Amino acid sequence: MLDQSENCSSRVATTAHDEHDRRTKATGPIDSRHSSLHEFLVASQQDSLAFAERFEQLSAYVDDLVRRRHYHYRRVRTGGSAGLARLLDRDSGRVVEVINLASNDYLDLSRHPATIAASIAATQRYGAGTSASPAAIGNTDLHERLERELAAFTNCEAALLYSSGFGMNCGVLSALLRRNDLAIVDSCVHGSVMEGCRGAPMRTFAHNDLDALERILVRSRSQYANRLVVVEGVYSMDGDLAPLADIVRLARRHDAMLMLDEAHSTGVFGARGRGTAEHFGILGGVDIVAGTFSKSLGSVGGFVAGSRRLIRYLQMASRHYVFSASVLPSVAASVLEALRILDDEPSIRERLWRNVEYFGRGLRALGFDIGASASAIFPVMVRDDLKVKALCSCLYDDGIVVTPVVFPGVPEKQSRIRLSVTSGLEPKQMDHALERLAHHAKALQII
Ligand SMILES: Cc1ncc(COP(=O)(O)O)c(C=O)c1O
Structure with missing residues (x-):
């Protein structure tokens, strides 16, 4: 486990050497910073491997993601998907409350x-x-x-x-x-x-x-x-x-x-x-x-x-x-x-749009590149898979859950975090998310 007190930028450590390794595919134990999920799921070098070898390689990759605190899949929710959600924290085994910017339940109708x-x-x-x-x-x-x-x-x-x-x-x-x-x-x-x-x-x-x-x-x-x-x-x-x-x-x-x-x-x-x-x-x-x-x-x-x-x-x-x-x-x-x-109940949709406008204005004012977003979905363009993973970890440590979008979901030069806004989010939750996002994005030289 990496030291959790390290700051956001030290979780990336992307150097020219890393970049070279990533391109030439390092040999030896799997270092997830040099590989992408694509290599273990669909790349042609997997075609001739026995099932056991494929499973082994992917497991080693996931283990390394977990070790680096870059594993952002399969979070365990212990209640409904509200603006404030309860998750089972993998490290401590405790239930933690997080601001939920990863839900597609835009109108909170599941609850x-x-x-x-x-x-x-x-x-x-x-x-x-x-x-x-x-x-x-x-x-x-x-x-x-x-x-x-x-x-x-x-x-x-x-x-x-x-x-x-x-x-x-x-x-x-x-x-x-x-x-x-x-x-x-x-x-x-x-x-x-x-x-x-x-x-x-x-x-x-x-x-x-x-x-x-x-x-x-x-x-x-x-x-x-x-x-x-x-x-x-x-x-x-x-x-x-x-x-x-x-x-x-x-x-x-x-x-x-x-x-x-x-x-x-x-x-x-x-x-x-x-x-x-x-x-x-x-x-x-x-x-x-x-x-x-x-x-x-x-x-x-x-x-x-x-x-x-x-x-x-x-x-x-x-x-x-x-x-x-x-x-x-x-x-x-x-x-x-x-x-x-x-x-x-059109007021629910009106509340969603108030939140969308509030959050979008906040992101733009902070200088984030959110592409041509015009809906409840905001891509925050990062354009570096490692920085995306590090940013997600840092936000999680601050009680904010977002969705990482990296290669092969999008081309690597378009990797981003995806934020979605729902009608139940409170302005103070959005303010907190914006403030922490800006803090870590500056440390990672994203803005
Ligand atoms: C555009 C689009 N179509 C279809 C789906 C699949 O829908 P479901 O998750 O309900 O199976 C998704 C899921 O995110 C989607 O974004």
Whole structure:
């Protein structure tokens, strides 16, 4: 264990020599400062190793991260995900309170008394499980009601539930895309979109670059049976918005279909919280709308909405739907309640936006580079994986939890910490976080 009293900058010790080692890959015991997770999970040098060797190498890597206090995965929460959360501290074994800037529960609906009450009532009526896939006997009147409500919410003809947002993207895309189709995706889409597109030809365009998108649309004309453009309303690691109205126009002009993932925009954007499609005045104007229950809707699961025929197709052809147990009744009930709250309690969204504006102003005033963030997600650009890990450790020691985003999540030169703001955060908690962030960022020469 490193001395916990050492300051933030000494946790990095990045020298030209380290940099050289990192590039040339040091031999001997694994030093996590010279390696990235990518090397142990996907890099081709792993391909010929026996399972035991792969497991051994990754374990040694993780052990070294833990030893350096750079291991920021799998924190153990002992209660709800509030602005102030309780965690089990790995070193002391004690429960500690932390300011939570790592939650996607933007409206704090996972702890709203009405969503909790609805989920308890549904469990009592339908049971704790669903017993089967929706294609068999796992579908209930509650599921069907939620599908109707989500269709109305997105202004689409029909909707379909999946037991996770990740599974939804995989299930929808893999069911739609075949060898003669082309997926055209923004380079910053979520891993679940990439995963779903694996079985078909795919082209990526530079993030939010309309010219690059149009070039692909022009060049791929008449080569494919179908072309599907996939973008997100709000990008999960950058917090910026897609220029959605222009993308809809381009897709139409070039006869391509458009799929929009509203994971981080549902509940946050639009006068009634219906996402970026509502924000840009084109609700109902996107072919396929995808979403998740695990962010603003305060639960877990995913959905897709579109034409009646598309949904019927997915009901039969989407393996992640057909061969997986249905969404829990407690989940369906709490999401129905969350949708009602979005309509009936706009003050929660207003409180979120007050916090977003307050925190964003604070970050900018301190001189942080937060890219083009325009949502509840703030990337603080660090551009050095080691500094990201050190900054996260120092913030944790000060009672603040943030999300590190390093290679391969983003290219190393774009590594950052990701901060997310929720409606329940108090100004004094945000002030404290800003003050400590500035202190450590100066020590690490980030600002
Ligand atoms: C844009 C996007 N789509 C899909 C998902 C997957 O959703 P879930 O975590 O609900 O499975 C995420 C998760 O962070 C996401 O950011």
